[in-house]
Amino acid sequence: MTRRNKAPKSVVKRLPIYLRVLDNLIRRDVEIISSRVLSEETGFTAEQIRKDLAYFGAFGTRGTGYNTSYLRERLLRIIGLDKQTKIIVVGFGHLGKALTRYNAGKNRYVDIVGVFDKKPGETGVEGLKVLPIDQLPKFMQKEKVKVAMLTVPADAAQDVTDLLVENGITAILNFAPVKLDVPEDVYVHNADLTTELQTLIYYASEDEKQHQAE
Amino acid sequence: MTRRNKAPKSVVKRLPIYLRVLDNLIRRDVEIISSRVLSEETGFTAEQIRKDLAYFGAFGTRGTGYNTSYLRERLLRIIGLDKQTKIIVVGFGHLGKALTRYNAGKNRYVDIVGVFDKKPGETGVEGLKVLPIDQLPKFMQKEKVKVAMLTVPADAAQDVTDLLVENGITAILNFAPVKLDVPEDVYVHNADLTTELQTLIYYASEDEKQHQAE
DNA sequence: CATTGTGAACGGATTCACAGCC
DNA sequence: GGCTGTGAATCCGTTCACAATG
Numbered sequence: 001m002t003r004r005n006k007a008p009k010s011v012v013k014r015l016p017i018y019l020r021v022l023d024n025l026i027r028r029d030v031e032i033i034s035s036r037v038l039s040e041e042t043g044f045t046a047e048q049i050r051k052d053l054a055y056f057g058a059f060g061t062r063g064t065g066y067n068t069s070y071l072r073e074r075l076l077r078i079i080g081l082d083k084q085t086k087i088i089v090v091g092f093g094h095l096g097k098a099l100t101r102y103n104a105g106k107n108r109y110v111d112i113v114g115v116f117d118k119k120p121g122e123t124g125v126e127g128l129k130v131l132p133i134d135q136l137p138k139f140m141q142k143e144k145v146k147v148a149m150l151t152v153p154a155d156a157a158q159d160v161t162d163l164l165v166e167n168g169i170t171a172i173l174n175f176a177p178v179k180l181d182v183p184e185d186v187y188v189h190n191a192d193l194t195t196e197l198q199t200l201i202y203y204a205s206e207d208e209k210q211h212q213a214e
Numbered sequence: 215m216t217r218r219n220k221a222p223k224s225v226v227k228r229l230p231i232y233l234r235v236l237d238n239l240i241r242r243d244v245e246i247i248s249s250r251v252l253s254e255e256t257g258f259t260a261e262q263i264r265k266d267l268a269y270f271g272a273f274g275t276r277g278t279g280y281n282t283s284y285l286r287e288r289l290l291r292i293i294g295l296d297k298q299t300k301i302i303v304v305g306f307g308h309l310g311k312a313l314t315r316y317n318a319g320k321n322r323y324v325d326i327v328g329v330f331d332k333k334p335g336e337t338g339v340e341g342l343k344v345l346p347i348d349q350l351p352k353f354m355q356k357e358k359v360k361v362a363m364l365t366v367p368a369d370a371a372q373d374v375t376d377l378l379v380e381n382g383i384t385a386i387l388n389f390a391p392v393k394l395d396v397p398e399d400v401y402v403h404n405a406d407l408t409t410e411l412q413t414l415i416y417y418a419s420e421d422e423k424q425h426q427a428e
Numbered sequence: 429c430a431t432t433g434t435g436a437a438c439g440g441a442t443t444c445a446c447a448g449c450c
Numbered sequence: 451g452g453c454t455g456t457g458a459a460t461c462c463g464t465t466c467a468c469a470a471t472g
Contacts, residue, residue, distance in 0.1 A: 010463060016412035020391055034431065043393050046431095047465060054433060062432045062471045079412055080419025087411075094312030099407060101308055107408055110415070147418050149411070171418040173411055177234055179257050187417040191410055193313065196403060197301075197324060197363070197387055198230035198293055203401040204361050204385040205294025224441060248453065260453095261443060268455060276454045277450040 007055045014052055015079050017042055022072040034065035076109075084111040086143055090160055091151035092117035092130050095175060099149055101125050114139055118156075133160070140167040149173045221269045228266055229293050231256055236286040248279035290323075298325040300357055304374055305365035306331035306344050309389060313363050315339050328353055332370075347374070354381040363387045 021041045025033055035046040042049070053059055053071075056078050060066045076082045087110050089100050096115065104112045104126035112128065116139075120132040131139065139145070150172055152160050157176035164172065171187045174180055177195065180188050235255045239247055249260040256263070267273055267285075270292050274280045290296045301324050303314050310329070318326045318340035326342065330353075334346040345353065353359070364386055366374050371390035378386060385401045388394055391409065394402050 008463070012416050013409075013413055015416065016409040017406075019412070020409065036431085041393065045465075047467095048463090050432060051434080051464080058433065060432050063430050064472070065431065079416045080422075081412060081415060085415050085418065094308055094315055098308030098312055103408070103411065107411075110411060146422075147414060170421045171414045173414050179255065185421070187414065187421075189410060189414050191405070191407065192231075193405065194317070195230040195234065196405055197317065198233070198295060199227055200361060200385045200387050200401065200403050201295060201299050201324070202226050202229065202293045204299065207384045207399070207401075208294075208360075222441070250453085259443075261445095262441090264454060265442080265456080272455065274454050275450065276448070277452050279453065 007052075011052045011055055014042075014044060014048075015075060017044075018049070018052075019072065019075045019079065019081075022068050022075065025068050026072060030068055032065045033068050033071075035060075038066075081109040084109070085147055086111050086113045086145045087147045087149065088112070088114040088116060088136075088140070088145050089149045089151065090116045090133070090136070090164070091153075091156075091175075093151060096149070096151040097125060099151065100128065104128065113143055113145065118152075133163070136163060137167045140164070140169070144168075146170045147172075149175070151175045154178050221266075225266045225269055228256075228258060228262075229289060231258075232263070232266075233286065233289045233293065233295075236282050236289065239282050240286060244282055246279045247282055247285075249274075252280075295323040298323070299361055300325050300327045300359045301361045301363065302326070302328040302330060302350075302354070302359050303363045303365065304330045304347070304350070304378070305367075305370075305389075307365060310363070310365040311339060313365065314342065318342065327357055327359065332366075347377070350377060351381045354378075354383070358382075360384045361386075363389070365389045368392050 018038070021038065025041075035049045038049050039046040050060075057074070059071050059074055087103070089096050089112060092100070092115055096117070100112055100115055103110050112126070115128050115130050116133050116136050117130050118133055120130045123130075146169060148164050148169055148171075150157060150160060150164075154176045157174070157178050158180060161172065161180045161182060165182055165186055169186060172180065172182070172189070174188055174190050175192065177192045182188055232252070235252065239255075249263045252263050253260040264274075271288070273285050273288055301317070303310050303326060306314070306329055310331070314326055314329055317324050326340070329342050329344050330347050330350050331344050332347055334344045360383060362378050362383055362385075364371060364374060364378075368390045371388070371392050372394060375386065375394045375396060379396055379400055383400060386394065386396070386403070388402055388404050389406065391406045396402055
């Protein structure tokens with residue numbers, strides 16, 4: 001078994017970043033890497049990186065470091081990217097288009113198998129047709145899709161979510177600015193970009209106030 | 215002064231969500247709201263909401279709750295959305311387009327004043343022309359832009375960031391899958407959508423494993 | 429002897445429980 | 451009586467310091 005304990009969310013959030021850095025290192029033919037150097041590349045502390053990895057096993061060699069390819073392999077397995085995960089995009093506005101394009105193209109770890117929108121027929125991308133939402137249930141059943149990216153407008157988000165849940169979704173990346181109601185066993189990650197921008201503005205304004213205060 | 219202590223990041227992250235919920239409540243003509251109901255609307259606990267707000271002052275009435283309009287007003291001030299913040303978008307691919315469209319349109323709290331790309335001339339959105347990157351320094355100086363959304367490809371991200379920093383940026387919402395090197399006083403928030411999707415897959419695969427285990 | 433792996437110490441964030449107030 | 455505001459208790463994640471080891 002790969003997993004020892006259940007890893008905390010905070011750890012899981014960092015795993016894809018380690019993976020990304022490893023991919024870059026491997027591309028530069030780096031074969032061994034210490035937690036110290038990983039620290040510089042990621043911005044996390046070396047102790048934290050070692051501890052994060054230790055949740056899943058002992059992948060390094062004392063006195064030496066981590067073998068980049070081996071560690072990458074393990075991370076792929078841990079995250080669940082070793083087998084291509086089928087993903088659908090629901091909502092084909094600019095954001096849906098951006099996500100589809102990016103993940104169907106450059107991101108070899110995931111497999112976007114379907115794109116849905118209220119208005120179908122629009123030209124899709126990467127060889128994918130845009131299907132109407134009412135074909136979603138049949139499609140999900142047939143393809144056994146478990147993960148969706150949701151980029152529909154806020155007022156449609158809950159209805160679409162209900163439909164996804166009915167048809168067996170287990171995880172949703174939600175870009176709509178609403179709290180989705182889902183059963184306990186469905187994992188929702190909110191990626192509301194408006195919210196993130198506003199958080200940013202908090203820090204930008206804080207700076208200003210500090211300057212004024214001096 | 216609005217701010218008592220410096221609020222923890224965890225609190226700041228939630229403020230825009232409170233704001234969003236308040237906007238919805240006000241639209242539905244709700245005038246008073248208890249932390250309990252806010253809890254249902256946001257998914258955070260009532261205690262947490264009360265504590266979060268308490269970092270900035272006592273905005274409620276004991277025995278009654280919070281006045282929605284008043285609380286909204288205070289949150290706007292706290293976050294720094296009371297005065298329109300000027301924002302630029304750098305990188306006008308699909309993602310840049312989606313962000314520009316969304317924030318220039320529906321999001322009345324921010325003001326996108328400029329859009330930049332390596333290839334200008336493309337038709338912009340919402341009355342904004344897409345300017346070439348080399349006009350960025352002059353533009354930032356003139357408009358005193360402090361906040362940027364960065365949606366350029368990974369290999370261009372650091373160079374563009376350096377340019378932004380040179381011209382006085384204080385906060386960057388970074389969508390490129392790279393760790394940006396910036397001075398201490400520049401706040402970077404990473405919104406790497408690939409990373410978020412992979413985190414999601416972790417939880418989706420975890421479910422599968424659990425089912426297999428049983 | 430450099431670097432991993434990890435128990436112990438620390439610090440920050442959340443939850444609890446209740447005092448304070450309308 | 452009901453709900454806010456908050457100190458105290460708890461939980462969780464990070465950092466420290468060092469033992470283990472190739």
